[in-house]
Amino acid sequence: MARGRKSTGSQRSERLFSLIQILRDSKLHTARGLAAQVNVSERTIWRDMATLKASGVPVEGERGVGYTITAPITLPPLNLTMGELEALHLAVAILGEASDPELADSAQSLAAKIDAILPENTGPTSAAWAHALHPFAFADMQAGFKHIPLLRQAVREKKILRITYAALSGEASGETSPRLVRPLQLEYWGRVWTMGVWCEECSAFQTLRVDRIEHVIDTSAQFKDEPGKTLEDFIAFQNTSHVPM
Known part of the structure; x- marks a missing residue:
């Protein structure tokens, strides 16, 4: 099912996401090289x-030198603070935009308290969560967050999922397709969640934007780690591939 032409805001959101995927290999990329890859000036x-x-995305670099991402905000399959980070994300992202000043202040206060008890370098500060409201649309966060509980469980329990996904790039952008996937990892990039998967149908790793997932079905089937299909293999794949699906 095809969708209408994308708005300028949507195109920019997809370009920013593509740039994150390119930069995540920790290599230095020049502005000229990045411009050529995403077809802009x-x-x-x-x-x-x-x-x-x-926005809080850990980009380092400057004009004339180049850019890289130093420490992506990653939630591995098992992380004792994952629930706290999700609560912080939801509270600051939603209540931080509330018209009620008291609710907005309470969200910031909650974020600061959680920051104070978490070990260093486990996630963004409360200020970073607030800044993360800008690069991607608020609707992106809302669309993606509804699937997070089921996706978390599937990553943790190694459950195979059947999803309906709207393609992000290329000629098929916006078209939906069913996919049978092994969820391996969830990551957060300033309002946008991504999920690393092994796709059973195409026999390849993919990085999917969670807000582009329209439906999720738990098949109840579980998978076991196999050589070439593990989280470690996926991380190695990420370092050589930059194209979001």
Whole structure:
């Protein structure tokens, strides 16, 4: 099922996400090289890098030198603070935009308290969560977050999922397709969650935007780690592939 032409805001959101995927290999990328890969001007790349930095995405670099991402915010399959980070994300992202000043202040206070008890380098500070409201649309966060509980459980318990996914890039952008996947990892990028999977039908790793998942069905089937299909294999794949699906 095809969708209408994408808005300028949607195109920018997809471009920012693509840039994150390119930069995540920890290599230094020039503005010229990035511009060529996403088909925009170097000036646009400079603006995009400034936007990502302001959002809390850990981008380092400058004009004339190059850019890289140093420490992506990652939630591995088992993490004792995952629930706290999700609660923090939801509270600050939603209540931080509330018209009620008291609710907005309470969300920031909650974020600060959780920051104070978490070990260093386990996640973004309360300020970073607040800044993360900007690069991607608020609707992206809402669309993706509804699936997080089931996806978390599937990652933790190694459950095979059947999903309906709207393609992100290329000529098929916006078209939906069913996929049978092994969920391996969830990651967070300033309002946008991604899930690393092994796709059973195409026999390949994919990085999927959670907000592009329209339906999720728990098949009740479980998978066992197999050589070439593990989380470690997926991480190695990420370092050589930059195209979001």
